[in-house]
Amino acid sequence: AQKITQTQPGMFVQEKEAVTLDCTYDTSDQSYGLFWYKQPSSGEMIFLIYQGSYDEQNATEGRYSLNFQKARKSANLVISASQLGDSAMYFCAMREKAGTYKYIFGTGTRLKVLA
Amino acid sequence: DTGVSQNPRHKITKRGQNVTFRCDPISEHNRLYWYRQTLGQGPEFLTYFQNEAQLEKSRLLSDRFSAERPKGSFSTLEIQRTEQGDSAMYLCASSLRGTGGDEQFFGPGTRLTVL
Numbered sequence: 225a226q227k228i229t230q231t232q233p234g235m236f237v238q239e240k241e242a243v244t245l246d247c248t249y250d251t252s253d254q255s256y257g258l259f260w261y262k263q264p265s266s267g268e269m270i271f272l273i274y275q276g277s278y279d280e281q282n283a284t285e286g287r288y289s290l291n292f293q294k295a296r297k298s299a300n301l302v303i304s305a306s307q308l309g310d311s312a313m314y315f316c317a318m319r320e321k322a323g324t325y326k327y328i329f330g331t332g333t334r335l336k337v338l339a
Numbered sequence: 340d341t342g343v344s345q346n347p348r349h350k351i352t353k354r355g356q357n358v359t360f361r362c363d364p365i366s367e368h369n370r371l372y373w374y375r376q377t378l379g380q381g382p383e384f385l386t387y388f389q390n391e392a393q394l395e396k397s398r399l400l401s402d403r404f405s406a407e408r409p410k411g412s413f414s415t416l417e418i419q420r421t422e423q424g425d426s427a428m429y430l431c432a433s434s435l436r437g438t439g440g441d442e443q444f445f446g447p448g449t450r451l452t453v454l
Contacts, residue, residue: 228381257441269382269430269445315381319441325370326395327443329381 226251226320230330237306238338244291245301245333247316253277257319258299260290263332264312272314275299306337341365343446345431351452352421359417360449364433371414372443373406374430375399382430388414389436421453 227250237243249258260272275283275290283290291300303310316330344363352358364371369390374382385404387395390411400406403421408414418425428450432443 261445266447267428268447269432269443271442271444274442317381324395325372325387325389325441326384326397327372327382328384331379332381 226253226318226328228316228318228328228330230316230333232333233331234334234336236336236338237303237310239308240305242302242304243306243335245303245314245316245335247299247301247330249297249299249316249318251297251318251320253320258290258292259317259319259327260288260299260301261315261317261329262310262312263315269315273301303335308337308339311335311337343431343433343444345429345446345449347449348447349450349452351454353454354423355420357417357419358421358451359415360429360431360451362414362416362431362433362446364413364431365435365444368433368435368444369411370434370436370441371408372432372434373414373416374432376428376430376448377426385416418451421451423453426451426453 229248256277258275262270273285273288273290275292287304289302313332315332346361371388373385376382386406388408403419406416428448430448432445434441434443
């Protein structure tokens with residue numbers, strides 16, 4: 225069965241430093257999509273970045289990049305130059321397979337950026 | 340405000356009562372999702388609409404749950420004969436069919452407390 229695993233319940237990072245949030249996934253499908261969302265304390269989920277399983281290059285969106293290692297089934301989020309406003313819960317998610325719109329989410333990682 | 344809106348934001352009800360939540364997606368978005376999120380967990384997929392058609396439904400959605408999206412605009416999620424285990428945040432998201440990733444825009448959620 226498809227599964228998303230985020231093994232870091234909480235992380236600390238110093239302001240302006242880079243941080244990597246881990247995500248591993250399990251699927252037998254060849255076509256799938258991987259996503260990262262941010263959920264601040266206000267509660268609204270915010271889309272950050274997307275990686276398709278056939279994309280050869282790692283996705284980047286501003287300070288966010290996705291370190292996609294297909295053979296290892298990992299899709300780690302890298303945040304560069306952390307800011308205080310980055311403090312939030314971060315969820316990794318996967319669209320199970322092509323032709324479906326059922327998404328599964330991990331349990332999240334709470335990131336705290338220290339001044 | 341052109342984002343996804345949800346009403347009510349909070350609902351307290353007694354066990355056994357019926358409740359209905361409303362979601363207004365971003366106007367041009369044809370895809371709409373409902374999720375349930377409990378404390379310390381990621382969102383759990385409940386159901387998906389493309390326009391007015393309900394195309395996917397999770398096994399989590401028992402017979403007490405029903406969702407509609409008449410005319411492909413707003414959506415309602417009804418829970419009949421509520422149970423204490425239904426207490427959670429109910430999230431709605433919408434997206435626009437296109438190529439690449441299916442970036443979902445989330446609403447602020449409706450927090451349900453069943454006494």
